Amino acid sequence: MASKDITTENSGPKLGVRHLQSILIFFGFCVAFMQRVNLSVAIVAMMDRNYTNPDFPEYAWSEQTKSLLLSSFFWGYFLVQIPSGQLAQRFGGKVMLLFSVGISGFLALLTPLSAQLGDWQLTCVLRFLQGFCQGSIYPSTHTLLAQWAPPAERGILATICFSGPQFGSIIILSISGILAASKYGWPSIFYISGGCGIIWSFVWLLWGADSPRRSKLITTKERNYIESALAVVSKSENNVTTAKLPTPWLSIFTSVPFWMLIILCSSYTWGYWTMMTQIPSYIKNVLDKDIQSNALLSALPYTANLVLGLCFCILAQVLLSAKVLSTNASRKIFNTIGMWVPMAAIIALGFVDVHRADLAVILLTVAVGTNSATFLGGFVNHIDLSPNFAGTLMGITNCAANVMSIIAPLVVGVIVTDTTNPNQWRLIFYIMALFYFIGNFVFITLGSTKLQTWNEPVKRDTNHEHIKDQAVTGDLEHI
Structure with missing residues (x-):
């Protein structure tokens, strides 16, 4: 079958x-x-x-x-x-x-x-x-x-x-x-x-x-294609709509793969938003190059993120179609590229000589650009874990991640008391690198692409006297 x-x-x-x-x-x-x-x-x-x-x-x-x-x-x-x-x-x-x-x-x-x-x-x-x-x-x-x-x-x-x-x-x-x-x-x-x-x-x-x-x-052919593909990993009753499903809060918050995803998203957000909001200040004050006043340089990291994201996308699709990688391996490999390559670039940025501002801009562009590989990793893992509650899972992880986007600039403000001091900025880079390392490490070791048991709807019997869990587990690795 x-x-x-x-x-x-x-x-x-x-x-x-x-x-x-x-x-x-x-x-x-x-x-x-x-x-x-x-x-x-x-x-x-x-x-x-x-x-x-x-x-x-x-x-x-x-x-x-x-x-x-x-x-x-x-x-x-x-x-x-x-x-x-x-x-x-x-x-x-x-x-x-x-x-x-x-x-x-x-x-x-x-x-x-x-x-x-x-x-x-x-x-x-x-x-x-x-x-x-x-x-x-x-x-x-x-x-x-x-x-x-x-x-x-x-x-x-x-x-x-x-x-x-x-x-x-x-x-x-x-x-x-x-x-x-x-x-x-x-x-x-x-x-x-x-x-x-x-x-x-x-x-x-x-x-x-x-x-x-x-x-x-949509054509009938494409609709049948999508629905049959989704049916491989979800055995939900067709007449039970997602809107009628009770959210399994306890199961969600006791799910180890989901907690790994929360840690991953929080770590990613800490690093990404620190890069985008604070490193231009570092390049201006330490390296004396104001990229914010230059439209081309301001857009360069975003452009690299967009272009590399599409390149990673094509590469992942080729590897999956050729069955070189399973879905699980693809998620974790591309997430590693998206977090550990920026980690290395950020560490290197801390040691850039004051007269090598151009190299600093290149490292920043590499870091932000390769971040896009996470679109093929942790960003889509919510749907792997639970298509029925993907929106709810994203809301939870995005909530936690936004706490990081608020805390990260405050930490920079406490540590960087002199914006021209490269040693203080180097500590910020080490903290960013640590977040990137931990976030990806927990994802590749304890994260999962398995459909979670709590994804499926609960079905009440005709007398409404008890609830029977109709859960089934699927593994995207075998698709």
Whole structure:
């Protein structure tokens, strides 16, 4: 029976609506991150008359106020992580993703007005609400991928989706200076990013779908291919929808593979966001090279992340198709590339001579670029463990990871009291490397790609007197 299913899976269409869904999600992430990053790049023009059109207001905000404005998004984002996974499970990933990007886009359009009417206080509230809306993006995407991605294609479809943030960051970093200096001034940065979100929402409303069965575009052949491929690892009753499943909280929080995934995601976030937010300061203050003032250098790490992510994606698909690697081996090998190569680059960065700034930029680009290999590893492992509760699992891990994104800059502030001292920065790099090492080590040793027993629905008998667990365990290694 298993061989029949595998044959069915291998005979599926090479390109189809499942790829369209991933591309739409890619652009959804793209515009969402344009909206997330827009204030970070626009605030320079908003606070400095030399950077902007004199016809638009200038704000004399302090550095403390600036930090509050930039962090307000993430407080809203953090609060909704776990509930958003439950909402995506109940109402479907399509409507939650539509809500996340669409409402956030509308709020982005209102940002210039909020600054004029309510100064930084109202802008903080608006950014908090944007973060609150965008908190559903990752859980919703995992809920959608669980329904759309055949097990053998989870890596490639997930990589397409999760390359969107890098593309969005590249775009907003590249055009923000031009927009701020144009006759439309810094408000145009918010209008462009918000308008793109509104346009994407209409396209998603027309073409997006919660599952193959709900898509109006999909062919019968592709739908059968996806459903038969998913059936290999899930024996759920077809008439039991994910929305009706009680979340097995106790089983989730006593699952060793899931705890390894939490540690992995937290470690990844610590390292990644420290690199993206603090190392430019190191290169500027220690190596005397301001990459933030250079649009090309600012976008270079994101570009490397996007390009290498797609290259890793193709390589993984070739190796899986040729049966060179099992799914389990593929997840762990690519996750190792995505965390231990950056670990080595970051350690090396701490020993770069002050006169070798170009080498430092190269090492930073290598570190951020190879990070993208984790898209084929830990990023998709939530679906391996439990397709039915992938959104909830993503909400939990993203919640824990965002705690790390808050703590990491605070640790830098405590340790780096002199931003020109390379020895203090070297300690930061060692801490980052340690997080990368531990996160990947626990994943490759104790992590798993096995379908967990608590993924399957519970079935009540006709008298509703007891509950019988209909769980079954599958191993993606044998697909």
